[in-house]
Amino acid sequence: ETGVTQSPTHLIKTRGQQVTLRCSSQSGHNTVSWYQQALGQGPQFIFQYYREEENGRGNFPPRFSGLQFPNYSSELNVNALELDDSALYLCASSLGGAGEQFFGPGTRLTVL
Amino acid sequence: AQSVTQPDIHITVSEGASLELRCNYSYGATPYLFWYVQSPGQGLQLLLKYFSGDTLVQGIKGFEAEFKRSQSSFNLRKPSVHWSDAAEYFCAVGLGRGGATNKLIFGTGTLLAVQP
Numbered sequence: 001e002t003g004v005t006q007s008p009t010h011l012i013k014t015r016g017q018q019v020t021l022r023c024s025s026q027s028g029h030n031t032v033s034w035y036q037q038a039l040g041q042g043p044q045f046i047f048q049y050y051r052e053e054e055n056g057r058g059n060f061p062p063r064f065s066g067l068q069f070p071n072y073s074s075e076l077n078v079n080a081l082e083l084d085d086s087a088l089y090l091c092a093s094s095l096g097g098a099g100e101q102f103f104g105p106g107t108r109l110t111v112l
Numbered sequence: 113a114q115s116v117t118q119p120d121i122h123i124t125v126s127e128g129a130s131l132e133l134r135c136n137y138s139y140g141a142t143p144y145l146f147w148y149v150q151s152p153g154q155g156l157q158l159l160l161k162y163f164s165g166d167t168l169v170q171g172i173k174g175f176e177a178e179f180k181r182s183q184s185s186f187n188l189r190k191p192s193v194h195w196s197d198a199a200e201y202f203c204a205v206g207l208g209r210g211g212a213t214n215k216l217i218f219g220t221g222t223l224l225a226v227q228p
Contacts (some may be wrong), residue, residue, distance in 0.1 A: 042202050
């Protein structure tokens with residue numbers, strides 16, 4: 001059984017640029033949730049995708065957007081990057097929106 | 113609004129000593145409760161969870177937690193800490209029952225250091 005994988009591991013961007021982060025869900029899971037973890041903080045919920053549709057969103061601006069594909073993998077897109085977007089971005093997959101979430105290792109984004 | 117408080121930012125214990133990490137939550141209904149552990153450079157690993165039933169739950173790596181409704185607490189315990197337990201620990205509340213969005217609300221974490 002393959003766990004949750006994320007790519008890339010690390011990424012450096014400059015302010016104003018756009019970034020795409022990728023997540024492959026665990027085998028058999030149909031739901032992906034994204035979290036942002038700033039340094040010294042707990043993860044904060046960005047949004048969740050269930051069967052290719054957004055299924056809940058946290059308090060993040062519209063420049064944070066996502067996609068889920070038919071194979072249940074997912075992308076997180078962030079436009080017009082700001083310095084405060086520097087964080088560890090975690091992806092979690094689950095079976096259904098209320099299922100136990102299994103986390104990937106994260107993508108470390110640095111915005112200069 | 114729902115929230116999770118972990119009052120201890122940093123705790124140091126000696127190897128072999130007992131451990132208790134505190135967690136308090138604010139939520140209108142009976143919540144789903146979780147404890148996760150994060151090692152440096154790693155994602156989050158689930159230690160244990162409480163959904164309903166017995167208020168003392170057992171998890172992996174010898175951890176247990178007790179749900180106390182009257183105190184809105186879900187403290188994590190381990191009777192004897194190992195050096196490999198050094199990591200950051202997060203308490204979380206899961207929102208949404210019956211198939212609704214299971215958004216997790218996390219506390220700010222407790223960083224555990226283990227002295228030899």
